[in-house]
Every structure is written in structure tokens, then in C-alpha cells.
Amino acid sequence: MLLRWLKDRRRRQLRAAPFPEAWQQILLSNVAMSTRLTDAEQDRLCGDIQVLVAEKNWEGCNGVVMTDEIKVTIAAQISLLVLAFEEQFFDNVLSILVYPHSYTTRGAMEAPGGLIVQGESLVIGQAVYRGPVILSWPDVIDGARGPNWGRNVVFHEFAHQLDMLNGRNVDGNPPLETREQFDRWQQVNDAEYARLTHACRLGHPTLLDCYGATNRAEFFAVATECFFQLPHEFAEIHPELYDVLRTFYKQDPGLRVTHQREVTPSGQ
Numbered sequence: 001m002l003l004r005w006l007k008d009r010r011r012r013q014l015r016a017a018p019f020p021e022a023w024q025q026i027l028l029s030n031v032a033m034s035t036r037l038t039d040a041e042q043d044r045l046c047g048d049i050q051v052l053v054a055e056k057n058w059e060g061c062n063g064v065v066m067t068d069e070i071k072v073t074i075a076a077q078i079s080l081l082v083l084a085f086e087e088q089f090f091d092n093v094l095s096i097l098v099y100p101h102s103y104t105t106r107g108a109m110e111a112p113g114g115l116i117v118q119g120e121s122l123v124i125g126q127a128v129y130r131g132p133v134i135l136s137w138p139d140v141i142d143g144a145r146g147p148n149w150g151r152n153v154v155f156h157e158f159a160h161q162l163d164m165l166n167g168r169n170v171d172g173n174p175p176l177e178t179r180e181q182f183d184r185w186q187q188v189n190d191a192e193y194a195r196l197t198h199a200c201r202l203g204h205p206t207l208l209d210c211y212g213a214t215n216r217a218e219f220f221a222v223a224t225e226c227f228f229q230l231p232h233e234f235a236e237i238h239p240e241l242y243d244v245l246r247t248f249y250k251q252d253p254g255l256r257v258t259h260q261r262e263v264t265p266s267g268q
């Protein structure tokens, strides 16, 4: 109880501290979406970034020297994902490990179509239950700066972390608020997952990356990436899935693109 009170007080202090100008510049340079927010959303974003930067253990791996640029760029995207939630600092994620490039991992992996493959694979990110999130810095930057064909490794891995909030069973079902929401979630996701799996098997072009056809957990993570990165295309091609994700995330990224604010970097 006391620990919780101390943590809340510390978070209030972090939020209230002035947001460093240098960090604002990092947002302008690296995180395109952060420039399309309302003033209230901007305030929330900056406060959340300050908490995440202070609370997480940030580790550079394989030669990455940890900098404010890396921390702020990643923290901003984590914050954007859950910007409309009451408060979500992913307390189960103590560490964020950053690699200079994609890295190899060994073991059993599930490939699209349910095939289990043993061996090494190149990965750009990983989310571990009650463990760290691992990210490749070039892929973080690519996703942060623009649509990147609907890809964003931070959104992807933290969607898995949302999925893990209701237990180790990562199944594409994060905690939902009501029975009705859960039923609609199941119905729409079942249909859309079947649609993607079918299209990928036949080699048809898809908006959602075929990695989402691996299983329902990957489907949720891939759909989350595309929902934020390419909202207009997503809403047009998958209107029901867009609506389900809009209800879940309590955000409509498609509106932001048309409400882009004029932003002039200071000094210009």
C-alpha cells in the first residue's frame, strides 16, 4: 500500500517536471505521430514519456550506447499505444533491451500456417512474459518516422505485452471491458484472421502482413501496427476490425492524420 502510494507520488512528480527541450526535438525528428496530437494528448504523452524513461531499465546490447534519443523514441511509441487508457506503464516490463540491428534467436518457432520450425531466425523484436522487451533500433526508427508499410516493432511487441496482462496465455485476447466487447472481438477477429490466413495461403496481396497469419497472438500484434501506421487504408479495407480496435484502444488514428497540426522545429 505504502509502495503504491510512493510510486504514484513519484509518477506525479515526474509528470509535473518540465519536458526537456532536447526531448521535444527528438519527438519532432523521430516520432511522426507525436506531432498530430491535441494539446491535452501532447501533455499526457510528455508526462508518460518522463515516467517510462525514469522507471525502465534501458540497456544497449551488442555495442548500442544507450542515449536519450533511443529512450525517448521508444517511450513515446509505448505511450502512444496506450495514450487513451487510464494509466498503463507496463509494470511487468522492467527492462528494455536495444540491439543495433535484427538479431538471431534459437529454438522452436511457429511459422505462418502453424508449422513449428526448429533453428535460428532473424528477429527485430521480442516480448517476454514478465520479462524484457527486446528491440532492434533501426526497426524502431523506421516505424516511428512514418507509415513504414504498416510496420512498427514497438507497437507490435507492446501489443503482445497488453495480450499478456491477463496471463501467460498469449492468444490475441487482451483484457476487454465487457462481455459484449469480448463477443464482438471474437467474432470480428475470427473472421478477419480466417480471411488473412486464406489470402496469404493463396499468395494474394494483403494490407496486413502475412506474419499475422501465424496465430491469433501475432494477428493482434500485426493488426495493431497497421491500425496506427496506416489507419485510412485499414479502415477502408477492414472497417469492422478497425472499429473493434478503435473501441479497444479508445483512439481513432485516422482522424489524427487529417487533423495534423503545423509544427515548426524551433530555430526555423
Ligand SMILES: [Zn+2]
Pocket (backbone or CB within 6 Å): 156, 160, 217, 218, 221
Ligand atoms: Zn509477435
